[in-house]
Amino acid sequence: MFNKGNKWLFALFATLFLMTSTSSFAQDGEALFNAKCATCHQPHQDMTGPKLYEVRKKWEDGGAADGSIYQWVKNWQVAAANDPYAKEVSAWSPTAMSFFADLSNEQIDAIFDYVDAQPMPSAGGDGGAVADAGGAQTSQEQETSLGWIWYIIAGIFVVIILSVGGVRRQLQHIDEDGEPQVTYGDEIKQWIFRNRKSVGVGVLVIVLALIVGLFLQLYQIGVVTAYQPSQPIQFPHDIHAGTNGIDCKYCHNSVDKSKSAGVPTVNVCMNCHKQIKGAGEQVEQIAKIYEAAGFNPEGPGAYTGETENLVWNKVHSLPDHVYFNHSQHVVVGGIDCKQCHGDMTKQKELPRVVPVEELNQIEGNVQLTKPTLTMGWCIECHGEKEIANGPVSGKGGGYYEEIHKRLLENDESLYEDYLEDGKVTVKELGGWECAKCHY
Template identity: 70%
Template sequence: MFNMGNKGLFTFLVTLFMLTAFASNAQEGESIFNSKCATCHAPHKDMTGPKLFEVRQKWEEGGAMEGSLYQWVKNWQVAAATDPYAKEVADWAPSAMTTFADLSNEQIDAIFNYVDEQPLPGAGGGESAAGGEMVASTNTQENDLGWIWYILGAVFLVVIFSVGGVKRQLQELDEDAGKEIKVGSKAWMFKNRKYIGMVGLVVVMAGVTWLLVGLNQVGVVTGYQPSQPIAFPHDKHAGINGIDCKYCHNSANKSKSAGIPTTNVCMNCHKQIQGEGDQVEKIKKIYKSAGFSPEGGGKYSGETENIVWNKVHQLPDHVYFNHSQHVEVGGIDCKQCHGDMTKQKELPRVVPVEELNKIEGNIQLTKATLTMGWCIECHGVKEVSSGPIEGKGGYYDEIHKRLLENDETLYEEYLEDGKVTVDELGGWECAKCHY
C-alpha cells in the first residue's frame, strides 16, 4: 500500500517520465521532419506539398478512413487507391510524393506532434533582404590625383608670367645693346635665368610624371560595381546557408568561364523556399523567369524569360584567362580574386587589392586588381608545387620531362627554394595570357 507521500512521489515520477517521453518524441519528430519532409513541406504554408499543421485533424474532418494518413506517408499510391479522401489529396498537386515505408506509425505521429507545436509566423516576420540598400555604381575610377591639377595650374600660371617677362627683357636687351643694363624689376628674370631654368625643368618633370601616373590608371576598374536585375545576397547564400561557390558557378573548375547560374539552378532551392518579407519580390523575379507558379504545389507554364545579369569582372579582348586552370590546377581559392563572398552584403564588385590583402589566407599583392601587374605579381609568388614535380601527372610530368631533357641544372635551380612557382613554369611568358 502507498501512503500519501508515496503516492505523491509516484505521481511525480510518472509525470516526469511522460514529459521526458514527450520531449524525446518531439525531438525525434523534428529530426525526421528535417531529414525527410522539409524539402517539400512546411508547417504553415503550401510548398511543393501542402502545409502539415493539424493535418491529422484535417484528414479526420475530411472523412478519411482510419489509418489512411499513416498509409499515405508510407505509400501514397496505396492510400489513394483505397481511400477517396486520399485520392482528392493526390489530385491537389501533380508532384509525386516520396514513399517512406520504413517509418512506423509512432514515428509518423512524432512528426505531426512536432509540426503541430510550431507557432504561427509573426505578422510581417521573416528576415529582411540581405545587404540593406544595394548600390549601383558606374565604371568610374576614383583616385587621389585631384590636388595635382591645382599645383600644376599654379605652376603653369607662374611659367606663363615668367615667359612673358623674359620676352620683354630680351626685347629691351636687343634695343639697348651695348648699353649698361640697369638692375630693376624687369631684369630679374634674366639675372636669375639659372633658377628659372631649374624651375622649368621641375615643371617638365612634374608634367611627365603626371602623364605616366595618368596612363597607369587607364583600364583600371577597381571598385566597379554595376547594377543587377536582382540584388542577390551572397552573404545569405554563401555565408549563412553555406552554399559552395561552385554549386552555382558550376563550371569554375572545369571551364574557361565560371558561368552565371541559370534560373534552373536557383529553382533547385527556390521551388520550395518562397521567401519572407522583402525576399518575396526577389524570388518572384526568379519564378517569372522560370515560368513557375508556386500556387497549388507549384506548376510550370512553359513561358520563360531571361534574366540579364551585368558582367562585373571585365577583361580586355586580348587577354586569356582560364578559371579551371587556376581553380583546379593552381588551387586558387575564389576569395583571392573575388573577396570573401560569405560577407558580401552589397552587389558584387571588383574588390580593391587593399581589401583582398586583409582576407586571411590570401596572397599579399600590391598592384591594382585585374591589372597586368596584379597577375604577374601573383605568378611570381604563387607556388604550384612544393618539392619535386615528378609523378604529379599530366601537365607536371610533361614539365618535368622537358626540364630534365633540356638542362638538369636548370631544374635544380627551380627547386632551390623548395617550390615551383608559376613564373618558373613559364607563367611570365606573354603568350600564356595574351592572344
C-alpha cells in the same frame, strides 16, 4: 643670371614643371566627384544618395567620430560598425553606397572641397543661403583662376627670358650700319652646338618624363576598385553558399572545366525555388524568379510559358585584349575562389570586386599589393605563387615531373637558377610573357 646660355634649358624646365604640377591638382576634386560620386550624389539635392553640400560639417555637428567620414567613403560597412553616427546614416536608404578603398583622405577632402564650392542653384532662397552661395561662388572662381595664373606666369617668364636674350644678342652683334647680323635661328643653333652635352641630357630627361607619364596614364585605363553594380534580384551569396552550404560549382558549373565560371540560368534557381517560396521580405525577390521562369506559384504551381530574361550585370570584367582562364587557376593552379573574389560564403551584399587590402586579410591568401584585376595584380601573383605541384621534391603529378625533366635536359644552369629559391613560380614557367595573357 641670364648670361649663361643655360637660360633656355632652365626656362623649358620651369615651364614644364609648372604645367605638370598645376594640371595634376586642378584635376582632383571635380574629376573625382564626377567619376566616382556623381552617379548617386549631387551637391544640393538628394538623389540615390543624400546631398553632399557641407557634409563634413553635418557629421561634425552630428557627433560623428573623428575621421569616421573618410572611413565611410572608403568602406561604409567598417564605418557603420565602428561609429554609431555612421550606422545611423547607413539607414538612410535601402541602397548601399559603393566602396572607394583607393581614395586617400586628401582626395576625399578634395571631393568635399569641390562640392562645398558649388553654388546653390535655387533662386529665392533665404538671405543666409544667398550669402552662402555668393561666398561659394568666389572661392570657386579663385580656385579655377589660380590654375590660369600659373600658366600666365610661366608665359611671362618665357617672354622675359626671350626678350632679355634678344636685347643682349642685338648689343653683341651690331655692325657699323647698326643692323643685327646674326638671326635668332643661327644663334639658337650655335648655342645648341656649344652646349650639346646639356641639351642632350635635357632632351633625354624630357623624353623619359613623357614616356613615364604616358605609362602612368595607361595604367589608369579601366581600373575600377570595389565595383559593385546593381542586379535584377538581390541574390544573397551568404544564404546560398554559406548557410545552406551549396557548392559554388552547383551554380558556376563551368568554373573547373572552362575559361569562364558561368552564371546559372533561372532553371537552376527553380530546382529549389519551385518549393522554396520564401517568407516576409524574401517573397518579393523570389517572385522575380517566378516571373523570369514563367511560373505561377499559386496552388500546385504551373509554368505559363511566358519567360523573361534575367539580365545579371557582370561584376568582374577584364578588357577584351586579356585572356584569363578559370580552370587553369582553379584546377591546375589549385587556387581557391577566395584568393580572387573574397569569401563569398559571407557575402550578404551583391558581389563586388573585392579590394586587394581586404583579400589580403583572408587566411591563406597570397599577399599582393596591386589593385585587384589590374595587370600588376596578375603579374605580382605569378611572380610569388608556386605552381601547384611545384618543387621537384617528388610530390606532384606526371605533368610537372615531365616539365622538370625537360628543363633539366635543356639547360642545367637555368634550371639551377629556377630552383635557387626552392620553388618554381608561375613566372619561371612563362607566366610573365605578354602573349600568355594578351590575344
